[in-house]
Amino acid sequence: MFMSLRRTPENTVTVTVNGQQITAPEGQTVWVTMALAGQITTRKSALSAEDRSAYCAMGVCFECLVQVDGLPNQQACLRRISDGMIIETQQITETTEAPLDDF
Amino acid sequence: MNADILIIGGGIQGCATAFHLARQGASVIVLEKDYVARHASGVNAGGVRLLGRDMAEVPLSKASMEMWQTLDETLGEDTGFRRKTLINIAADETDIETLKAREIRMRAAGYAHERIIDRDELRAALPHVHPSCVGGVTSELDGHAIPYKATSAFRRAAERHGAQVVEGAELTSLRQVGSTWIARTPTGTFEAARVVNCAGAWADRVAMMIGDHVPLSHAAPMLMITARLPHFAGPVVGAVSRQLSFKQFENGTVLIGGGAKGFADRDHNTTRLDYAKLAVASKTAIDFFPIMKTASINRMWAGLEAYMPDNLPVIGPAVNASDAYHAFGFSAHGFQMGPIVGQVMADLVLTGATPYDLNAFRIDRYDRKTL
Numbered sequence: 443m444f445m446s447l448r449r450t451p452e453n454t455v456t457v458t459v460n461g462q463q464i465t466a467p468e469g470q471t472v473w474v475t476m477a478l479a480g481q482i483t484t485r486k487s488a489l490s491a492e493d494r495s496a497y498c499a500m501g502v503c504f505e506c507l508v509q510v511d512g513l514p515n516q517q518a519c520l521r522r523i524s525d526g527m528i529i530e531t532q533q534i535t536e537t538t539e540a541p542l543d544d545f
Numbered sequence: 546m547n548a549d550i551l552i553i554g555g556g557i558q559g560c561a562t563a564f565h566l567a568r569q570g571a572s573v574i575v576l577e578k579d580y581v582a583r584h585a586s587g588v589n590a591g592g593v594r595l596l597g598r599d600m601a602e603v604p605l606s607k608a609s610m611e612m613w614q615t616l617d618e619t620l621g622e623d624t625g626f627r628r629k630t631l632i633n634i635a636a637d638e639t640d641i642e643t644l645k646a647r648e649i650r651m652r653a654a655g656y657a658h659e660r661i662i663d664r665d666e667l668r669a670a671l672p673h674v675h676p677s678c679v680g681g682v683t684s685e686l687d688g689h690a691i692p693y694k695a696t697s698a699f700r701r702a703a704e705r706h707g708a709q710v711v712e713g714a715e716l717t718s719l720r721q722v723g724s725t726w727i728a729r730t731p732t733g734t735f736e737a738a739r740v741v742n743c744a745g746a747w748a749d750r751v752a753m754m755i756g757d758h759v760p761l762s763h764a765a766p767m768l769m770i771t772a773r774l775p776h777f778a779g780p781v782v783g784a785v786s787r788q789l790s791f792k793q794f795e796n797g798t799v800l801i802g803g804g805a806k807g808f809a810d811r812d813h814n815t816t817r818l819d820y821a822k823l824a825v826a827s828k829t830a831i832d833f834f835p836i837m838k839t840a841s842i843n844r845m846w847a848g849l850e851a852y853m854p855d856n857l858p859v860i861g862p863a864v865n866a867s868d869a870y871h872a873f874g875f876s877a878h879g880f881q882m883g884p885i886v887g888q889v890m891a892d893l894v895l896t897g898a899t900p901y902d903l904n905a906f907r908i909d910r911y912d913r914k915t916l
Binding site: 488512514515534535536537538540541542 | 673773775839
């Protein structure tokens with residue numbers, strides 16, 4: 443669905459998107475990385491739980507919020523990927539219960 | 546315009562007083578300098594808290610808490626009240642000693658609404674609390690409401706009983722001529738036999754027009770609200786000895802208070818935030834609830850609130866004028882008291898008496914008796 447026009451990436455990094463390992467050019471945004479890998483859904487709508495993704499893709503609309511390294515509400519279109527980054531579709535809805543982690 | 550009673554200030558105290566007066570058939574005009582619930586009554590944290598009250602406030606606060614449980618039905622409006630219980634967390638054994646000392650005083654006074662809980666019960670009620678916390682104290686009737694909704698609910702209920710609310714009516718003068726109080730405002734002149742001062746952070750100025758001097762100060766307590774978090778806190782949360790206070794709403798957002806103050810500019814109706822203090826408040830929340838480190842702050846704000854030196858309100862008749870009454874200076878914990886204060890003021894105005902002991906709240910408690 444999406445295709446990169448960039449020809450020869452100089453340096454690449456490896457990130458994980460919802461469990462899928464993806465190697466991509468350093469400095470690329472989280473959203474572009476997800477879109478090129480076919481993982482469009484950045485978050486579930488808090489009210490309807492429907493899929494959401496980038497709308498403006500330039501930092502204005504806050505539609506593409508995503509969870510990065512365990513931190514929710516990150517703008518996928520503005521954050522740049524770095525090696526080892528864990529990216530997950532954000533699942534916070536009105537009924538989500540927080541899992542009990544070990545401290 | 547004439548009425549039996551003029552109320553100065555359209556916050557929750559003024560609107561509740563108007564409601565209780567109007568429903569007993571008195572004609573009431575509320576003069577509000579901005580708009581109803583513009584200041585502390587509209588932007589506070591919405592805590593409906595009986596837990597940890599000063600002993601002098603407990604009888605009023607207890608009565609008010611009972612009124613909150615059925616306030617939506619009483620007013621025919623949605624106040625947003627949710628009974629959630631409140632837990633003040635004890636971080637260490639020193640906090641437990643503080644709680645035990647208070648419990649002895651509470652039991653001696655015949656109060657049983659506060660209960661100390663141990664570490665296990667704390668963890669059961671708040672599984673996400675930091676494991677180093679040793680216990681706490683809880684009050685099960687406590688909860689939260691939506692401030693502007695609750696204040697507006699009193700206003701509309703009062704209006705249905707015939708009260709008139711005039712907004713944009715800042716006093717330029719208030720004088721008693723004979724047995725008539727005359728209030729001048731940019732929107733007109735109002736006359737009444739009695740006047741009630743519920744002017745919040747501006748109440749010392751109104752008190753002075755009435756003839757009473759009072760050492761009122763004002764400040765700008767700050768609040769923050771987060772984006773939605775997964776649900777992790779059912780009860781409202783406070784701490785025994787730290788500036789921590791938050792509640793998680795049904796939609797997942799978390800409202801964080803705690804008492805950090807910004808900069809108050811009363812003359813210009815504005816406040817400025819002190820971000821360094823908000824950072825400290827955020828850190829405190831994370832200390833007690835590590836899950837809060839994943840929170841995003843959506844908005845921050847502050848309101849103008851009135852404080853007395855002893856953090857107790859002024860409730861009662863004026864001392865230097867007849868047919869004048871005061872209810873202000875709630876020192877950041879007046880929202881919960883609104884329902885009962887409205888009733889007490891209505892009783893004072895209409896009958897001259899109330900069943901509650903208001904001695905601790907008299908306006909002249911700081912007057913020097915000798916030089």
